Amino acid sequence: MMQRRELFSSLASSFKKKKQGSLRDIRPPYYKAKEDFAQCVNCEGNCKDVCDEQIIIIKDDDKSPVIDFGKGGCTYCDKCADVCEFNVLALENKKNINAKITIDMLKCLSWNKTMCFSCKDVCLDDAIEYLGLFRPEIDGKKCTSCGFCVNVCPTNAIKVE
Numbered sequence: 001m002m003q004r005r006e007l008f009s010s011l012a013s014s015f016k017k018k019k020q021g022s023l024r025d026i027r028p029p030y031y032k033a034k035e036d037f038a039q040c041v042n043c044e045g046n047c048k049d050v051c052d053e054q055i056i057i058i059k060d061d062d063k064s065p066v067i068d069f070g071k072g073g074c075t076y077c078d079k080c081a082d083v084c085e086f087n088v089l090a091l092e093n094k095k096n097i098n099a100k101i102t103i104d105m106l107k108c109l110s111w112n113k114t115m116c117f118s119c120k121d122v123c124l125d126d127a128i129e130y131l132g133l134f135r136p137e138i139d140g141k142k143c144t145s146c147g148f149c150v151n152v153c154p155t156n157a158i159k160v161e
Contacts, residue, residue: 037088072148099145104156109157110133118154
């Protein structure tokens with residue numbers, strides 16, 4: 001027997017374009033300055049290889065790491081910083097990912113009176129709160145911009161800014 005969430009996901013997936021993630025320089029949460037990524041040209045891309053979530057992509061032009069939320073989210077596991085040979089990613093620089101996650105009310109199933117908790121179910125920080133059953137909002141004080149909610153939304157209502 002198919003669960004309700006599986007039904008919505010399968011229906012939505014037929015309408016959903018393949019997510020490309022946001023490769024507009026959303027960086028792993030361990031860098032000090034964007035200029036430091038110039039050193040990545042000399043690197044083998046070890047940060048990509050150790051990422052358990054496989055969300056780190058190496059850009060073709062400058063060989064620097066960016067995060068692709070279309071594949072999943074960041075657990076802040078520190079592995080990418082641990083293997084960075086050039087100290088571009090370093091544990092002492094750990095911070096939240098520099099992105100703002102928002103919900104597009106026009107695309108969101110819950111905002112349009114269809115019960116859906118896809119984003120809330122995966123939120124490790126309990127940063128998505130509902131007013132009743134149908135109005136999810138992201139609490140900016142709790143959200144670490146990990147991105148786990150982006151990929152699971154069946155209607156692409158979660159946006160990365």
